[in-house]
Amino acid sequence: AQSVSQHNHHVILSEAASLELGCNYSYGGTVNLFWYVQYPGQHLQLLLKYFSGDPLVKGIKGFEAEFIKSKFSFNLRKPSVQWSDTAEYFCAVNRGGGADGLTFGKGTHLIIQP
Amino acid sequence: DSGVTQTPKHLITATGQRVTLRCSPRSGDLSVYWYQQSLDQGLQFLIQYYNGEERAKGNILERFSAQQFPDLHSELNLSSLELGDSALYFCASSPSGRLGYEQYFGPGTRLTVT
Numbered sequence: 001a002q003s004v005s006q007h008n009h010h011v012i013l014s015e016a017a018s019l020e021l022g023c024n025y026s027y028g029g030t031v032n033l034f035w036y037v038q039y040p041g042q043h044l045q046l047l048l049k050y051f052s053g054d055p056l057v058k059g060i061k062g063f064e065a066e067f068i069k070s071k072f073s074f075n076l077r078k079p080s081v082q083w084s085d086t087a088e089y090f091c092a093v094n095r096g097g098g099a100d101g102l103t104f105g106k107g108t109h110l111i112i113q114p
Numbered sequence: 115d116s117g118v119t120q121t122p123k124h125l126i127t128a129t130g131q132r133v134t135l136r137c138s139p140r141s142g143d144l145s146v147y148w149y150q151q152s153l154d155q156g157l158q159f160l161i162q163y164y165n166g167e168e169r170a171k172g173n174i175l176e177r178f179s180a181q182q183f184p185d186l187h188s189e190l191n192l193s194s195l196e197l198g199d200s201a202l203y204f205c206a207s208s209p210s211g212r213l214g215y216e217q218y219f220g221p222g223t224r225l226t227v228t
Contacts, residue, residue: 100170
């Protein structure tokens with residue numbers, strides 16, 4: 001079974017700082033990778049996804065992520081964060097071509113200080 | 115708004131009781147997933163239905179069951195409830211049950227077992 005590890009459980013940054021949230025997964029086969037965001041009191045929203053092709057994927061709100069197969073990683077980045085980025089961020093994976101549900105990491109609680 | 119609706123938003127019940135959570139997927143989506151989010155276990159995949167048939171099972175307890183009806187809405191039944199079942203229950207839908215299509219999440223039902 002696959003698993004997902006998010007290294008930073010709580011991150012506090014100032015506005016305009018750069019962001020990188022780590023995500024590693026364990027599964028030897030083809031995977032689909034996702035980052036979801038959960039703003040306070042709201043449902044999970046998809047930030048970006050990787051199925052195949054260019055390992056650098058761009059998502060909404062200026063976020064991007066890079067899939068590094070050799071490192072089993074899919075780190076989320078944003079060059080300059082805003083106060084409105086305060087939220088919980090979840091990395092998720094499922095098997096490529098499969099019908100599995102998503103396996104989520106424990107999440108990273110990001111707080112942006114004005 | 116993802117287009118996925120869940121009712122009720124909040125549910126408070128006693129141990130040993132049975133409850134039913136309801137989910138309506140986005141228009142046209144055939145696949146419905148159920149997830150449980152708790153502080154200690156994080157977000158866990160429970161079960162998936164595709165066009166009325168069970169497609170995949172995750173960490174779903176035997177006390178829990180689900181079904182998807184001909185109009186594609188789904189219900190998650192939780193019985194013999196225990197304190198540890200208190201959690202947020204999310205439903206997600208996607209156009210297909212294959213190939214790891216992105217999943218759109220509903221607002222969740224918060225279950226409190228007292």
